[in-house]
Amino acid sequence: MxxxxxxxxxxxxxxxxxxxxxxxxxxxxxxxxxxxxxxxxxxxxxxxxxxxxxxxxxxxxxxxxxxxxxxxxxxxxxxxxxxxxxxxxxxxxxxxxxxxxxxxxxxxxxxxxxxxxxxxxxxxxxxxxxxxxxxxxxxxxxxxxxxGENKGLTERPRIIDTCHALAADGPIVQRQWPQWYEGPKEQGTGTDD
The missing domain is CATH 3.30.390 (Enolase-like; domain 1)
Incomplete structure (x- = not known):
């Protein structure tokens, strides 16, 4: 647009x-x-x-x-x-x-x-x-x-937190790099419910 x-x-x-x-x-x-x-x-x-x-x-x-x-x-x-x-x-x-x-x-x-x-x-x-x-x-x-080098990363990707879309607590990081996601955990998925 x-x-x-x-x-x-x-x-x-x-x-x-x-x-x-x-x-x-x-x-x-x-x-x-x-x-x-x-x-x-x-x-x-x-x-x-x-x-x-x-x-x-x-x-x-x-x-x-x-x-x-x-x-x-x-x-x-x-x-x-x-x-x-x-x-x-x-x-x-x-x-x-x-x-x-x-x-x-x-x-x-x-x-x-x-x-x-x-x-x-x-x-x-x-x-x-x-x-x-x-x-x-x-x-x-x-x-x-x-x-396939981007699969199974052992280090936090440097691109995280470089823009709004790639915020560590946002949906893109949650989807693409869940191990480095820093947002709220979904209700009903943990053992502390």
């Missing part, structure tokens, strides 16, 4: 498109690839590029992570096709600093320590910490479902 129609006339100014895909490789590793494009609906002058026309990318950036089944980043590659400044692409090689990090607890802090602020690119880091990390989890979850 889409949003309700806007109640006031408006004019589009900016579009950001982010596409992220997860791939299983023949060598047993996984590639998570992200592509970010920003465009404006109007042309404007730019000191480094001359003029950027309506619909021409202001930002056009790619990031690929190669991870293993444990979410360890084995390699990382960044490419900047379009940036507002000619030096934007100069930071791309620094994204190899992601190698050796594991996507999971503490990942945001580790990424910001290596590539935060002046040591990275706001747009690539934002894409990495948002949709790319989530896509890595989604890719690996699907793989674990196919192989």
């Amino acid at each position: 889409p949003l309700t129609p806007p109640s006031v006339a408006r004019e589009k100014q900016h579009t950001r498109t982010v596409e992220v895909e997860g791939f299983r490789r023949e060598d047993g590793l996984y590639d998570i690839e992200g592509h970010l494009v920003d465009t404006k609906t109007y042309g404007f002058s730019n000191q480094d590029r001359g003029r950027i026309e309506a619909g021409e990318p202001l930002h056009g950036m790619w990031l690929r992570l190669t991870i293993d089944r444990t979410m360890l980043i084995r390699s990382a590659e960044a490419v900047t096709d379009y940036g507002p400044f000619t030096i934007c692409k100069d930071i791309n090689p620094d994204f190899t600093k992601l190698e050796g990090l594991r996507i999971g607890p503490g990942f945001r802090k580790d990424v910001r320590a290596r590539l935060g602020g002046r040591h990275g690119c706001t747009h690539l880091v934002e894409m990495l910490l948002g949709p790319m990390a989530t896509t890595a989890f989604q890719t690996m979850y699907a793989e674990r479902e196919k192989t």
